[in-house]
Amino acid sequence: MNCIIIDDEATARAIISQLCHNIEGLKVTEEFPNAIQAIKYLNQNDVDLIFLDIHMPDFTGFDFIDTLRNPPKIILTTSDANFAIQAFEYDCIVDYLVKPISQERFQKAIQKAKTFTNFANNGSSTHEKIESTSGNDLYVNIDRRLIKIDIPSISLIEAKGDYILIKTDDKNYTVHSTLKKIEGKLPNHLFLKVHRSFVINIKKIIDIEDNSVLIKKDVIPVSRSNRPELMKRLNLL
Amino acid sequence: MEQPNMIYIKSLSGGDKSFEEKLFAIIKSEFPTEQQIYLNHIEAQNYQLTAEIVHKLKHKISILGLKKSYKIAVEFENNLLDESTALQEEFESILLIITNFLKQL
Numbered sequence: 001m002n003c004i005i006i007d008d009e010a011t012a013r014a015i016i017s018q019l020c021h022n023i024e025g026l027k028v029t030e031e032f033p034n035a036i037q038a039i040k041y042l043n044q045n046d047v048d049l050i051f052l053d054i055h056m057p058d059f060t061g062f063d064f065i066d067t068l069r070n071p072p073k074i075i076l077t078t079s080d081a082n083f084a085i086q087a088f089e090y091d092c093i094v095d096y097l098v099k100p101i102s103q104e105r106f107q108k109a110i111q112k113a114k115t116f117t118n119f120a121n122n123g124s125s126t127h128e129k130i131e132s133t134s135g136n137d138l139y140v141n142i143d144r145r146l147i148k149i150d151i152p153s154i155s156l157i158e159a160k161g162d163y164i165l166i167k168t169d170d171k172n173y174t175v176h177s178t179l180k181k182i183e184g185k186l187p188n189h190l191f192l193k194v195h196r197s198f199v200i201n202i203k204k205i206i207d208i209e210d211n212s213v214l215i216k217k218d219v220i221p222v223s224r225s226n227r228p229e230l231m232k233r234l235n236l237l
Numbered sequence: 238m239e240q241p242n243m244i245y246i247k248s249l250s251g252g253d254k255s256f257e258e259k260l261f262a263i264i265k266s267e268f269p270t271e272q273q274i275y276l277n278h279i280e281a282q283n284y285q286l287t288a289e290i291v292h293k294l295k296h297k298i299s300i301l302g303l304k305k306s307y308k309i310a311v312e313f314e315n316n317l318l319d320e321s322t323a324l325q326e327e328f329e330s331i332l333l334i335i336t337n338f339l340k341q342l
Contacts, residue, residue, distance in 0.1 A: 009293055010263045015300065018249050018256050055292055079296050100245055100299045 001113070002046075005031045006038045006064065007053035007077065012099065016051050016077060019106040026110060035064035047072050049094075049113050054078040054087075065090055066189040069136070073113050077101065090188060138185055140166070140175045147173065152190065155204040155215050157182055159197040167218070194222045194230055202233055238330065241301035241338040265339050268297055272332055279325065288317035291328070298331060301338065306331040 005016045005028060013031045020026045029047065032038040034056060052074050054061035061078075065071055071092040076083070079099045087096045094116045095109035138154075139146045153168040159179045166173040166182070175182075183191065183199055193199045194213065198220050206214040211227065213220050222230060243257075250256045271294055278287040295310045309331065313324040 009296060010267050011260070011300070012296060014260050014263050015249060018253075018260075021256075022249075022251065055289070057289070079292060079299070099296050103248060 001026050001048040002029050003027065003049040003051060004029055004038060004041065004047050005051045006035055008033050008056045012053065012077065019101060019103060022103060023107065023110055035059040038064065039067055050074045051077050054083055055080065062086065065092065073116055075109050075113060140173060142173060142175060149173065151186060155201050156218060156220060157199045192230060192233060194220060194226045196223065238334060239303055239305050241303055241335060244302050245300050261342050264297060268335060268339060284317045284320045288314050291317060297335065301335060303331065
C-alpha cells in the first residue's frame, strides 16, 4: 500500500514514517509539510492512503479533503480529539489517530484501511436506481436508460414518497430512490441535507432567511437541527 | 517537576539507533524554532497564533513522555483561545526543561 504523509511538523512526519516502516507492505512514497504541495503531487500520482494532520497553517486537513474530487483512504493524525465527529462525516476517512500515536494503535488503523471500502469504490447493486458516480457525473436509471447528470449542476433534491426529484440547472428528474442513497453519492463539500425532505447544493443558495433558503425560485425549509451545520459551511462576513 | 524520558521513542525505534538519532536531530532543530515563534507570539499578545504554536509544541511534550506537562499545555492552549495567559509560567518552565534535556543529547 503506497502512502503519503502530510504534516507541517517534521517530528510528526518522522514518527509516522517510522510507524509505517514498522509495518510490512506499507510504503511511504512522499512526505509534505503542507497540503498545497500534496495537492500538486496527487494531481500526478495515485496513492492508496494519506496520513493527514488536521491542524496546519493556512490550509487545514479538512480544507485539503474538500479539494479532492476522488479522495483516497485517509487516516487523520492530530493532537486534538475534538474533531472526531467532524472527521467521520467524510466517507474517505478510515480512522482518527490522536498523537502521540502508539505502534499498536497505528497497526489497528492500518488494518482498518486494508478492509475499508471507500464509498466511491463500492459498486452499487444493479437493482439500485442511482447507479454510480464518476468524477462529476451521476448516472440515474430512468425508464431503463442510464441518464448522466452533471453533479455541480444539481441545485436541490427533494424526497417525494418512494421517489426523489432532482432539480438541475436545465432539467428536473424524478427517480425511484431515496434521499439517503443519493446523499451518499454526492460530494460532502457541495451538498448538505437541510431538512428531512431536502438536500441542497450550497453553492446554489441565493439567500437565507429565518428557517429557509432560496435556491432559484424554490424556498427550501431548513430544520432547526440542520441549521447550525448550514451556517458553519457558509463563508460568513 | 517531571523529566523527559525516552519510553515512547524507544517503543517506536525497537532499538533502531539510527532512527533515534534522526528523530533527535529533527527535534533539536525544530524545537528551538517553535520555541522562538512561541516567544514572539506571546510577546505580541497574539493569543490565537500563540495557541497554534502551543498546539504544535504539545506533540513534542508528549513524545518526550511528559504526561503532566502535556495536560498543562492542553489547558494553556485552551486558556489562550479564551485570551487568557493563565499557566504561561508553568508552560515556559516545561519549555526550559525540554531545552536542557535536548542540550544533554
